[in-house]
Amino acid sequence: MSTAPPIIKARSIGETLRMLQQGAFEAECTEKLNGVVRSVEDTGKPGQLTIVIKFKKNGATLSVASKVTDKVPEKEPDPDVFWSTAEGALTTANPKQQNLDLRVATANKGEVRVVDQDTGEIRQASAS
Numbered sequence: 001m002s003t004a005p006p007i008i009k010a011r012s013i014g015e016t017l018r019m020l021q022q023g024a025f026e027a028e029c030t031e032k033l034n035g036v037v038r039s040v041e042d043t044g045k046p047g048q049l050t051i052v053i054k055f056k057k058n059g060a061t062l063s064v065a066s067k068v069t070d071k072v073p074e075k076e077p078d079p080d081v082f083w084s085t086a087e088g089a090l091t092t093a094n095p096k097q098q099n100l101d102l103r104v105a106t107a108n109k110g111e112v113r114v115v116d117q118d119t120g121e122i123r124q125a126s127a128s
Helices: 013-043
Strands: 048-058 061-071 111-115 122-127
Touching (some): 013 061
Antiparallel strands (some): 111 122
């Protein structure tokens, strides 16, 4: 009388990923997944995670090679704002606007000022 080989329950993809590279592959996939998700949230651009598992018959066994790659969207740097001069140079000041001779105002000791919160204009000043 012959005995049938034991029935082995099929493993889930998660269990298989945990077995690859002694668990390092699943950890790498998780790390890359988290990075793609954060970048997509941050930039609003699409990202991609690609997991490739290759199988090759090797006598009575299977050779399994695994690789994970990510395509992380990069955040575009905020642009700088400049004006151009008649000579073609860039400047951070509008060349068509006159400069104001602004100075820092200091209050005398004991002076009380009422300042408009929207405009910064001094409405009333008095010495106490």
